[in-house]
Amino acid sequence: MGILEVKSVTKSFGGLKALSDVTFDVKQGELLGVIGPNGSGKTTLFNVITGYYRPEKGSIWFNGENIVGLKPFQIAKKGIARTFQIVRPLSSLSVFDNVLTASLLRESNMHRARERASEILKYVGLSDKREARPSELTIADRRKLEVARALAIEPRLLLLDETLAGLLPSEIDLTLKLIKSIQANGITIIMVEHVMRAIMSACEKVIVLDHGEMIAMGTPVEIARDKKVVAAYLGAEYQLA
Amino acid sequence: MKRQQLVLRKSKRFNVFLLVTVILCLVPQLGVGTYILRILILSLVFLIATSAWCLISGYAGQINLAPTMFFGLGVYSSALVARHLGLSPWLGLLIGPLLAASFALIIGFPLFRLHGAYFALATLAVGEILYYVMVNGVWFSGGTVGLQIPFTPKVLFVDFNDIYSQYYFILVLAFLSTYILYRIAMSRLGYYFMAIRDDEDTAMSMGINVLKYKEVAFCLSGFFTGLAGAFYSNFLLYVEPSMAFGITPALTIVIMGILGGADAILGAWISAPLLTFIMEGLRLLFGAAGAYDLFTLGILIILIILVIPRGLIRLVTAAKI
Amino acid sequence: MSLLFETLIAGVMTGGLYGVIAVGLALIFGVMRVINFAHGDFVMVAMYVTYFLHLWFKIDPLLVIFVPIAVVAAIAFVVEGFILRLSRARGVFVLGGKELTGLMILVGISMLLENGAQIVWSPNYRSLVLPWSSNVISIWSAKIPLPYVIAFIISILTTILFYVFMTKTDLGRAIRATVINREAASLMGVDTDKINLIAWLIASAMAGVAGVVMATLFYIYPTVGLVFTLKAFIITILGGMGSAIGAFFGALLLGIVESVGAVYIAVGYKEAIGYIIFLIVLLLKPSGLFGRFRV
Numbered sequence: 001m002g003i004l005e006v007k008s009v010t011k012s013f014g015g016l017k018a019l020s021d022v023t024f025d026v027k028q029g030e031l032l033g034v035i036g037p038n039g040s041g042k043t044t045l046f047n048v049i050t051g052y053y054r055p056e057k058g059s060i061w062f063n064g065e066n067i068v069g070l071k072p073f074q075i076a077k078k079g080i081a082r083t084f085q086i087v088r089p090l091s092s093l094s095v096f097d098n099v100l101t102a103s104l105l106r107e108s109n110m111h112r113a114r115e116r117a118s119e120i121l122k123y124v125g126l127s128d129k130r131e132a133r134p135s136e137l138t139i140a141d142r143r144k145l146e147v148a149r150a151l152a153i154e155p156r157l158l159l160l161d162e163t164l165a166g167l168l169p170s171e172i173d174l175t176l177k178l179i180k181s182i183q184a185n186g187i188t189i190i191m192v193e194h195v196m197r198a199i200m201s202a203c204e205k206v207i208v209l210d211h212g213e214m215i216a217m218g219t220p221v222e223i224a225r226d227k228k229v230v231a232a233y234l235g236a237e238y239q240l241a
Numbered sequence: 242m243k244r245q246q247l248v249l250r251k252s253k254r255f256n257v258f259l260l261v262t263v264i265l266c267l268v269p270q271l272g273v274g275t276y277i278l279r280i281l282i283l284s285l286v287f288l289i290a291t292s293a294w295c296l297i298s299g300y301a302g303q304i305n306l307a308p309t310m311f312f313g314l315g316v317y318s319s320a321l322v323a324r325h326l327g328l329s330p331w332l333g334l335l336i337g338p339l340l341a342a343s344f345a346l347i348i349g350f351p352l353f354r355l356h357g358a359y360f361a362l363a364t365l366a367v368g369e370i371l372y373y374v375m376v377n378g379v380w381f382s383g384g385t386v387g388l389q390i391p392f393t394p395k396v397l398f399v400d401f402n403d404i405y406s407q408y409y410f411i412l413v414l415a416f417l418s419t420y421i422l423y424r425i426a427m428s429r430l431g432y433y434f435m436a437i438r439d440d441e442d443t444a445m446s447m448g449i450n451v452l453k454y455k456e457v458a459f460c461l462s463g464f465f466t467g468l469a470g471a472f473y474s475n476f477l478l479y480v481e482p483s484m485a486f487g488i489t490p491a492l493t494i495v496i497m498g499i500l501g502g503a504d505a506i507l508g509a510w511i512s513a514p515l516l517t518f519i520m521e522g523l524r525l526l527f528g529a530a531g532a533y534d535l536f537t538l539g540i541l542i543i544l545i546i547l548v549i550p551r552g553l554i555r556l557v558t559a560a561k562i
Numbered sequence: 563m564s565l566l567f568e569t570l571i572a573g574v575m576t577g578g579l580y581g582v583i584a585v586g587l588a589l590i591f592g593v594m595r596v597i598n599f600a601h602g603d604f605v606m607v608a609m610y611v612t613y614f615l616h617l618w619f620k621i622d623p624l625l626v627i628f629v630p631i632a633v634v635a636a637i638a639f640v641v642e643g644f645i646l647r648l649s650r651a652r653g654v655f656v657l658g659g660k661e662l663t664g665l666m667i668l669v670g671i672s673m674l675l676e677n678g679a680q681i682v683w684s685p686n687y688r689s690l691v692l693p694w695s696s697n698v699i700s701i702w703s704a705k706i707p708l709p710y711v712i713a714f715i716i717s718i719l720t721t722i723l724f725y726v727f728m729t730k731t732d733l734g735r736a737i738r739a740t741v742i743n744r745e746a747a748s749l750m751g752v753d754t755d756k757i758n759l760i761a762w763l764i765a766s767a768m769a770g771v772a773g774v775v776m777a778t779l780f781y782i783y784p785t786v787g788l789v790f791t792l793k794a795f796i797i798t799i800l801g802g803m804g805s806a807i808g809a810f811f812g813a814l815l816l817g818i819v820e821s822v823g824a825v826y827i828a829v830g831y832k833e834a835i836g837y838i839i840f841l842i843v844l845l846l847k848p849s850g851l852f853g854r855f856r857v
Binding site for chain 3: 304306351357358359361362363365366367369370373374377488492495499532533535536538539540541542543546547550
C-alpha cells in the first residue's frame with residue numbers, strides 16, 4: 001500500500017486520449033521518475049493528480065483516500081505539492097513573499113510563518129535573493145523558488161515537473177542534491193524529467209509514458225534496456241546493443 | 242538598493258497616517274468654514290469607498306467597475322429605513338453595510354465565474370441593473386425624483402445638529418475603516434488576495450481556496466462601501482438613483498482608487514480629497530450644469546494612466562500600503 | 563398576433579444593427595484583447611455627425627454615409643495610433659495588466675466623448691426626421707416602418723461585406739491569424755501594429771455605419787453611447803467572443819428579447835432586460851467563455 005496509488009486513470013481532451021489506463025503506485029519515501037517523449041502525457045498526469053483536470057475513468061488514492069474530484073487547493077491541503085513546468089511565481093511579490101504566502105497555509109501566525117519562509121529559503125539557497133522579484137532571477141533560481149514554494153506547504157508528496165530543464169550541468173548537480181535532501185527528509189517525490197542522467201542516478205523506480213499509455217515500469221536499468229522504451233524515443237528501427 | 246530606501250518602516254508608515262488624521266481633526270479649529278468642511282466630508286465618504294475598492298480590485302485583482310452596487314445599497318438603506326419602517330435613518334449605517342456585504346456574497350457566485358476584463362464589465366452590468374431597478378421601482382424608491390430623508394439630529398449620545406459633529410463622525414469612521422482594511426491587507430488575507438491576483442492556479446497549488454477568498458474580499462469591500470453610502474445619504478438628507486447607483490460615483494471611486502494607487506489601501510487618503518477638491522473647483526469654474534467636470538475627469542484618467550499608472554502613493558513609497 | 567409579429571420583426575431589425583456594433587467590438591477584442599469601452603460613443607458621434615449634416619445641408623444621410631464614418635475612423639486612429647500605442651510603449655500598467663489598462667484609458671476616452679458631446683451639443687434629445695421616416699412597408703400582415711427595414715438591409719450588407727473581407731482577402735486572413743495567435747502571426751511576417759490600427763479602423767467604420775442608421779431610428783443624445791457599448795458586450799458574450807456569426811445571432815436574440823420585453827413587460831425595464839439575460843447566461847454557461855485552466 002503506497003502513499004499514492006494511481007489506478008486506471010484515463011483523461012481525454014475531445015477525441016485525444018492524453019492518459020490511457022495509467023496504473024502505478026509510489027511507496028512512501030520513494031523517488032519515482034516519469035519519462036516519455038514530448039506529448040506523452042506527463043504534465044497531464046500531474047494535472048490530474050493535483051486536481052486541475054478530472055479523469056473520466058480511474059481513481060487516485062493518496063494515503064488511502066480517493067482524491068479524484070477534489071479541487072487543487074484541497075489536494076494541496078492534503079499534502080501534495082507541485083511545481084509547474086513553466087514556472088509560475090507570484091510576479092508582483094518578492095521571493096520571500098512568494099514563499100511566505102505558501103507557508104501561511106500551515107502556519108497562520110504571521111511571525112512564525114515568516115520564520116518558516118526564511119528557513120526554507122535558506123534550505124534551497126535563495127536567502128540572499130529574498131527581496132528580489134521573480135523576474136529578476138535566473139532560471140535556476142526561479143526553479144528553486146518553485147521548489148521552495150512547494151516545500152512551504154509541508155507536503156508529504158512532491159511533484160516536480162521538469163525542474164532540471166535548461167540548466168547547466170553544475171546547476172543540475174546542485175538541484176539533484178537538493179532533491180535527494182528533500183527525499184531524505186521523508187518526502188516522497190515524483191519527478192518528470194528529460195534529463196536522463198538525473199533519472200538514472202537518482203530514481204529508484206521509473207515509469208515511461210508514450211501517447212498517454214504507460215509502456216514500462218521498473219528500475220532505471222530495466223527501463224534503459226526495455227525495447228519498447230527505446231522504440232518510443234527513437235523509433236522502432238533503433239535498438240540499444 | 243533603491244527599493245529599500247523607499248520602503249518606510251512599518252511603524253513610520255503608521256505614524257505618518259496618524260499624523261494626517263490628527264491634522265484633519267484639527268482642521269475645523271482653523272476656522273475653514275462650513276463650505277470647505279462639506280467638501281472634506283464628501284471626500285472622506287469617498288475615501289472609505291475607495292479604500293474598500295482597493296481591497297477587491299487592487300489587492301485581489303478583481304476589478305469592480307461598479308462599486309456603486311454597494312454604495313447605492315448603503316445610500317438607499319438609510320432612506321428606506323426611514324420611509325418604510327419609520328425608524329431612524331441612522332440605522333442605515335448598520336443595515337447598509339450588512340445589506341451590501343450580503344449582496345456581494347450572493348452576486349459574487351455568478352460574477353466570479355468570469356475573469357479579467359469580462360468580470361469588470363459584468364460588474365458594470367450589475368450596477369446598471371440596480372440603477373434601473375431603483376429608477377423604475379418608484380413606489381419603493383421614489384424613482385428619479387428621489388426620496389427625502391427626515392432629519393434626525395440625535396443618535397444615541399451624538400448630536401448631529403451641526404456640521405462639525407458630522408465631520409468628526411465621518412473622520413472617525415474613515416480612520417477606523419481604513420485602519421481595519423489596512424490591517425486586513427497586511428495580514429494573511431492580504432497575501433492570499435495578492436496571490437489570487439497574480440496567478441490563480443499557483444494560488445490554488447498553495448492551498449488557497451480562490452473562490453472563498455474572492456468572496457471574502459468582495460464582502461469586505463461591500464461592507465465598507467455600503468457604510469460610506471449610508472453616511473452619504475444621512476449627510477445629504479436626500480437620495481436619488483444616479484447619486485447612488487450612477488456611473489458618475491462609480492467611475493469617481495474607481496479613478497480615485499487608481500489615482501491613489503490601486504493596491505494601496507491608504508492611497509485613498511491622498512487621492513480622495515485631492516480629486517474631490519479638483520471636481521469641486523471645476524464645478525465652481527464651469528458651473529454645475531455642464532459636463533465639464535466629467536470631461537476633465539476623463540482627461541485626468543487618461544493622463545494618470547499614461548503618466549502614473551501605479552498611483553500617486555508610488556511616488557512616495559514602494560512599500561505595501 | 564400581428565402585434566407579436568411586428569414586435570419580433572422590429573426586434574430582429576434592431577438586432578441586426580446591434581450586431582454590426584458588436585462585431586466591431588469583438589474584432590478589437592480579438593486582435594488586441596482590449597475592450598473598447600468607447601465603442602458605443604463612436605456610434606454616438608456618427609449619429610451626431612449625421613444629424614448635423616442633415617440639419618445644415620439637407621442631404622439624405624444615406625448618401626453621405628462615408629462622412630460620419632470618416633470622422634469616427636479619424637477618432638479611432640488617434641486613440642489607437644497615439645494614445646493606446648503610447649501606453650503600451652511606456653510599459654507600465656495599471657494593476658491588472660495591459661487589458662485593464664487599455665480598458666481604463668478607453669473609459670477615459672468614453673468620458674471625453676460623452677461629456678464633450680454634452681458640452682458642445684447640449685444634453686437635449688434630438689431626432690432626425692426624414693421625408694421617408696414615417697413610410698411604412700407591409701410584410702405579410704405586419705406594418706414595419708421603412709427606416710427599420712433600411713436599417714436591417716444595411717446591417718446585413720455590412721455584415722456580409724465584413725465576412726467577405728475577413729475570409730477572402732489577404733488582409734482579412736492576416737487579421738484572423740492575429741486573433742488566433744498573435745505571436746505566431748507576428749513570426750509569420752504579419753505586421754501586428756498595422757493590424758491593430760486596421761482592426762480599429764474597421765471596427766470604428768462599422769460603428770459609424772451603425773451610427774448613421776441609428777440616427778434615423780432613435781433619439782440622439784450624448785449618453786446613448788454607453789447603452790450601445792454594454793449591449794454590444796452582452797451580445798459578444800452571448801454569441802461567443804470569437805465568432806462573428808455568433809455575435810450576429812446573439813444580436814438578433816437580444817433585439818427580439820428587448821422588443822418583446824418592452825411591449826409585453828414594461829418599457830422602463832427594457833434596458834435592464836438585456837443585463838439580466840446577460841447575468842443569467844453567465845450562470846448557465848460555465849466554461850467556454852472563461853475556459854480557465856492551462857498549465
